[in-house]
Structures are given as C-alpha cells and as structure tokens.
C-alpha cells in the first residue's frame with residue numbers, strides 16, 4: 001500500500017503545473033530581448049525591484065534565469081553547482097574558437113572540459129606558474145613606468161587606459177607565446193585582440209531566434225568573424241612553429257638524443273618557466289589534445305587575461321582620482337611599508353605586496369563596484385531543478401548580475417553605492433567564490449581559475465602607479481568631476497579612456 005501511495009504521490013508531483021520565476025511581459029518572437037537595453041546589468045537590477053528575484057526572461061525562445069541577489073546566487077552556484085555548470089553554445093564563439101567544444105571557457109560541462117580545466121589549473125595557472133612569471137611582470141611594469149616618466153618631464157597627460165591595456169596584453173603575450181607580438185609585426189596584435197574580444201562578447205539575434213540565422217551573413221558580421229578567426233589562426237600557426245624551433249634548439253643544446261617531450265611525471269622546475277604554448281605542445285601527446293584545442297586554449301587565455309585585468313586597473317585608478325583621501329592613504333601605506341632607494345624612489349618588489357593590506361582593500365572595493373564582467377559569463381542548467389522554490393528547466397541560460405549583487409543594500413548595509421574600502425576592514429568577505437555577495441570571479445566548478453594570475457598584475461601595477469606618481473586630471477578638472485560612465489558590452493570598460501597628468505611624487509626625484 002505504501003509503495004502504491006508513494007508512486008501516486010510521485011505521479012502527482014510530475015503532473016503539477018511548474019511554478020516559474022516571475023517574468024516581465026514578453027513579445028511574440030522577441031520574448032524579452034527588447035527590454036535588455038544597453039546596460040543589461042542595470043536593466044535587470046531595475047526590473048528585479050518590480051518582479052523579484054530570480055526572474056525568468058526569454059531571449060527569443062531561449063529561457064534565461066536572471067539572478068540579482070546573493071541568496072539566489074548561493075542557491076545556483078552552491079546548492080546547484082553541478083547542475084549549473086554548463087555553458088550555452090554561442091555560434092560566434094564556436095566560429096572564433098575552432099568549433100564546438102575546443103576551448104575551456106565555452107566547453108560543455110563533461111569529461112573534455114574537466115581535462116582542460118585540470119591542464120589549466122595544474123600547468124598554466126598554478127601558483128608556481130604565476131610565480132615564474134614574476135620577471136615578465138617586473139620588466140613590463142618597468143616599461144610602463146618609463147613610458148609614464150617620459151611624460152612627467154614634459155608635463156603631458158598620458159592615456160592611462162591605453163597604457164594599461166598594452167601592459168596586460170604584453171604580459172599575457174609573453175607568458176602565453178614567449179614574446180610580444182606587437183612590435184614590428186605586420187598584424188597589430190592589440191587591435192586584433194580587441195576586435196576578437198568584441199566579437200566574442202556579441203550575442204546576435206540568430207543565437208536566440210534560429211530562423212533569423214541569415215541576419216549575420218547579411219550584415220557582414222559573419223565575414224568579420226571569419227576574417228578575425230583566420231588572422232589569429234595564422235598568428236598562432238606561426239607561434240607554434242616558433243615554439244617547435246625553440247624545443248629543437250633546446251634539444252640540440254643539451255645534445256640529447258632523447259625527446260624533450262614532457263609528461264605529467266617528468267615535470268621539472270624549468271618546465272614552469274616555459275610559455276603556455278610550449279607547455280601545451282609538449283603535453284599534447286600525453287594529454288591527447290589536438291592542435292586546434294591548443295590554439296583555442298591560448299586564445300581563451302588572451303581574452304580572459306587582457307581586458308579583465310586592464311579594466312579593473314582603469315576603474316581602480318579612476319576611483320582613486322575621484323577619492324583623493326583614499327589615494328593619500330594608499331600612498332602613505334606604500335611609503336610606510338616599502339623601502340626607498342638613494343634617490344628617494346620607492347622600490348616595489350612582488351614579495352612586498354603581502355604587506356600592502358590597504359591596497360588589497362582598495363582593489364576589493366573597486367571590483368565590488370565595477371566587476372569587469374558585470375554578468376559573469378553565461379551558464380546553463382544541465383537538468384531541471386528548483387531555485388528558491390521556482391521550477392527551472394534544463395537548457396535555461398543563467399545570467400548572474402554580479403554588479404547588482406555587489407550593491408544590494410540587503411547585503412551591503414552601509415552606503416552600498418559609495419567607494420569606501422574601509423568597509424572591508426575587520427571583515428573576512430572575499431571574492432574567491434565563498435561569499436555570494438561578492439562574485440566578480442564567479443564561484444563553484446566553473447569559477448575563474450585565473451584569479452592569482454590576474455591579481456599579480458593588478459596589485460603590482462597599482463603599487464607602482466600610486467607609489468611613484470602623483471596624478472591630476474587635465475584642464476584643472478577636479479577628481480570629483482571625473483566621468484564614470486561605462487561602455488556597453490559584456491566587459492564594463494570605461495566609456496571614455498582615463499587620461500591623467502603624472503607628476504613626480506614629492507618624496508622622489510627621478
């Protein structure tokens with residue numbers, strides 16, 4: 001009798017009407033696409049006040065769960081971590097990244113993704129690998145500082161945004177390919193990467209309304225995608241040839257007849273200093289990776305590392321210029337904790353960064369207010385599930401509004417919209433995926449594996465920019481008047497570049 005009752009109950013459950021999350025009214029065919037606007041993270045924040053959290057949108061026919069609170073974020077990223085670990089398949093990403101399931105970021109959840117993730121975590125982004133990039137970072141930050149010093153002497157404003165993008169581009173270029181590709185190359189690598197990232201972040205109408213697939217062909221979007229994909233492919237093929245030549249030279253120098261192919265078992269200290277491309281090519285056989293997968297993985301690293309770190313730096317400098325009290329306090333910390341050379345110039349080594357507690361609070365506060373990816377990266381549910389009592393179907397896309405979550409007065413009770421790094425004093429709230437009210441790097445299985453890599457560049461560069469220079473806005477504009485408008489797109493850059501005049505820091509003479 002109990003069995004019959006149980007099975008009846010189960011049948012009853014299966015047939016109850018699903019309880020869906022609240023949705024704004026939608027249009028035929030378009031669904032809610034017309035409501036998303038230029039700044040989707042702001043639109044979602046506004047609509048959540050009317051409809052609640054989470055909300056169910058429809059982009060064309062695609063259901064999209066939008067999360068705007070830490071409570072729902074925890075339910076998705078912790079309680080349902082496994083079920084929420086897929087990514088939606090986006091046609092443009094597949095065209096740019098060597099087809100379906102080649103790179104890590106867009107790979108469907110499964111064995112192949114797990115294999116790539118392991119490779120990244122162990123061999124490309126591990127603590128030792130990040131440490132091995134120290135000399136690259138120091139050299140590139142040194143070049144940045146010299147470029148700025150040249151402008152100090154003639155009291156000229158510098159385009160800090162441009163310089164910061166160049167820096168993070170050069171760092172990842174050297175770490176991934178072993179050298180910079182900008183200087184003297186026929187292709188302007190930086191511009192090509194910017195175009196690549198822009199295209200990758202574009203959802204097109206055909207992604208959500210399949211019968212409109214032809215629009216991209218008609219507007220010329222598809223041919224742009226194909227051109228950029230081909231240009232990168234040529235560049236990566238050349239980089240692979242260079243890597244093979246390096247490997248050959250190394251073998252002939254060591255006069256060794258045995259192959260220098262590395263496996264997971266013969267990984268030595270020297271291997272950690274290799275560029276990503278050399279490591280991946282040498283692990284290729286052991287890891288059974290095809291060459292397209294290696295190229296796709298390298299491209300992922302470029303996109304993931306360049307704009308995120310540079311954007312975080314440009315917002316941090318913007319907030320500091322807007323808040324001279326915080327800039328002064330940070331500079332005092334740098335003077336107090338670091339030693340100076342005989343000319344009075346502060347010496348900043350990576351080992352010193354641990355001492356800079358206030359600098360870390362400044363970065364944390366900036367990333368709370370300006371997460372470089374305000375909606376993280378889209379995920380997708382693998383199975384039907386429930387989120388805060390609402391039924392959600394397999395295949396539903398997930399957008400996590402980290403921008404709104406970081407400003408939600410329910411979690412950030414004291415002036416949530418204000419830039420105030422001291423809010424993190426005596427607080428252990430962190431952004432590494434354990435605190436669902438601060439999610440700039442996501443969380444769970446698919447959370448960002450490059451946090452340490454990114455922060456190593458950001459912290460070190462910020463210490464140099466603030467420790468070595470005083471900054472003013474051109475035309476006598478006061479910091480408080482600095483325009484803080486964001487650009488549109490999946491990465492929240494500044495809308496206008498940050499331009500500022502550097503001056504010799506009072507305690508220093510160059």
Ligand code: HEM
Nearest residue numbers: 105304305308309376377441442443446447448450453454
């Ligand atoms: C300030 C710097 C950075 C920010 C704000 C950032 C943010 C993010 C976010 C929000 C995600 C999606 C997480 C999720 O779905 O839960 C992500 C994924 C990822 N990030 Fe980062 N990231 C940064 C730097 C880096 C760097 C430097 C690298 C590598 C060099 C990197 C590599 C990746 C990869 C490979 C993924 C995809 C992971 C997967 O799908 O399994 N990121 N990042």
